[in-house]
Amino acid sequence: MSVNYVNLDKSDNFKKLLETPVCQIKEELSSDRIKKYSASAGAGLVYNFAGKKVNNTILTLLQGLADEQQLIEKYKLLLNGDVINTGEKRMVLHHHTRGMKLDDVVSEGQDMTKFYDGEKKKIYDFAKKVHNKEILGSTGKPFDTVVQVGIGGSDLGPRAIYLALKNYNKPVLNAHFIANVDPDDANNVLSSLNFETTLFVLVSKSGTTQETLTNQKFVLNKMEKANISGLVPLKHFVSVTSATSPLAADTNYLSSFFIDNNIGGRFSSSSAVGGCILSLALGPEIFERFLSGAREADKQALNSNIFENAALLDALIGVYENNVLNMKNTAVIPYSESMSRFPAHLQQLDMESNGKSVNRFGDRVSYSTGVSIFGEPGTNSQHSFFQYIHQATSIIPVQFIGFRKPQIDADMEYQGSTSGKKLNANLVAQMTAMGVGKDDENKNKNFDGERPTSLLHADQLTPETMGAILAHFENKVMFQGFTWNINSFDQEGVQLGKLLANKVLNNQMDDVLKSYADLMI
Incomplete structure (x- = not known):
């Protein structure tokens, strides 16, 4: 398959977008539009873009831009193992960790799908033995807690997913995370633990990450100072690392699980980096369902029709907002407390990937790339920075995430409605207010509207839905990188x-x- 990697400003459809009148949300928004302007994202997840500043003319040009930049063809090349990461001369294979591939891909002499499946089976077998009390701590007690020691992609994604799903399925092991090299972080986590029943997962692909190794030494020192008879600290550790790292050669660990250089840290949640702690904490069955949802979203992302490919459409609208409407920030607001740390993961995923100023060939680009991401859960954020979003001179698009039902079936009614209804009533109200605003003679109370919004929504936050949400944003970042002709993977x-x-x-x-x-x- 042959493709051309071309800068955005060389695209005919992009030039036409620059010349096309801007859509006015207040003029376009209607019940018919809200029903029509939706695209499937896989696993029951739906992307609604009725609140965006797009119309049929702009959407036709965005479809043309996707075709012109050969975004689907480039995605297929990525799946087939082309060297997409030009900076580090590597393949990009995180899709393969959830079973999404077009052809077999070989790296360093091994079939990568078999490699990822083999490591996953090792993790599942280990987790089941821990849960069945066949693997015990060094003093003979069963594990009831697991702590991940890692930073960046070894922390943000797995932590966000654990928090998102721990209410859905009661944890088998309680999970904690140590990431910051600030000693207060480790001290805070360790102060409440029983070392005899705690299992640590040390995650470092290189085996040399300064902060992670420092934190491991901090933990080992604390365990040794506890003076617990029979406690062997390293027999409470497993490592997740590359097969060639210094950690892999250390036989003192309970076990080691391997990752490889074809997966960047921020894309590693569906690999052993996330799979180990999530399987230990929530169970292999929950992690497998999570992977299934991600795989569905990955398949959906192969559709060349933007109306049937939510990740592609979301990416293109984001490019339009950035490069035509000059909007350089995006707020991601989940109306779900369980997803409280997901915006932090997206900050790394998006900003580390597409915060670039040169194209794939090292030439400086003359247009904006990437956006600044921030967010907090609703409704808390409404009482914080939403004032800026509603009335500031700068316009910030908002991506809402919402669910019809809570994870825990234990709600109550107050003043005529349940807490869950109040939550979603606020979500609906905010989307409407941002789009249509409110005219008032008192300019302090006037709302211009025309603030773009979108909504990713599903019936409930399940493992499958969470997998689809993660894959949606991973694929959005990938498609935007291809559109801007930059390398999103170093x-x-x-x-x-x-x-x-x-x-x-x-x-x-x-x-x-x-x-x-x-x-x-």
Whole structure:
């Protein structure tokens, strides 16, 4: 399959979009539009874009842009194992961890689907033995708690998914996460744990991540100082790492599970990075259902018709807002407390992927790429930064996420409605207010409207739905990167900070570094 990688500003359809009159939400919004402007996202998840500043003319041009930039063809090449990550000269295979592929892909002499399936089976077998009390702590007690020690993609995604699903299915093991190298983080988690019944999952693909190894040493030191008879600290650890890392060669761990260089950290939640702790905490069956939902969304993303491909449509509308309407921020607001940490995961997923200023070939681009992501759950956020969204001079598109039913069937009625109804009534009200606004002679009470919104919605936040939501945003980021002709799969901006931090710690500083260091160290 042959494709052309072309900058966005060379696209004929993009040039036409720049010349097309902007759609006015207040003029377009209607009950028919709300029913019509929806696209399936897989696994019961639906993307409604009636509140966006698009009409049939703009959508036709966005379809043309998708075809012109060959977005589906590039997705297929990614699935087939082309070297999509040009910066690091690697394939991009996170879809394969949930069984989504077109052809077999071989890397370093092994079939990658078999590799991912094999590691998943190892994790499932290990988790079942822990749950059945066949694997015990070093003092002979069963595990009741699991703690993931990792940072970035080894923390944000798995933590967000655990929190999203722990109310759906009571955890088999209670899960905690240690990420920040700030000692207060580890101390806070460890203070409430029983070391004899706690299992730690150390996650570092390279086996050399400074913060993660420091936190591991912190945990081991705490365990040793506890002076518990018979406690062997490393026999309470498993590692998730690459087969060639220093951790893989250490036989002191209870077990090791492997990941590979074809999956970036922020895309690793469906690999062993997320699979290990989620299988231990929630059970292999729940994790398998999560993967199934992600796989459904991945399949949906192959559809070339934007009206039948929510991730592609969401991506294209985002490009239109960024590059035509000059909107550089997006708020992601889940009306679900269970998804409280999901916006934090999306910050890394989106901003680390598409915060680039050169194209795939290293040439500087002349247009905006990426957006700034922020968010908190509704309704809390309504009483926080929604004032800015409603009435500030800058316009920020909002992506709402909502569910018809709560995860826990234990609601109550107050003042004529349940808590769940009040939650969704607020969601509906906010979407309407942002789109149509309110005219008032008192300008302090006037709302211009024309704030773009979209809604990802489903009946309930289930493992399948959560998998589809994760895959939707992963695929959205991928399609936007292809549209902008950038490499969404490396992260050189992370590396420079690591390099300079090591210079500070090794006392190899220039004047600027030393001056800043004098303020803090």
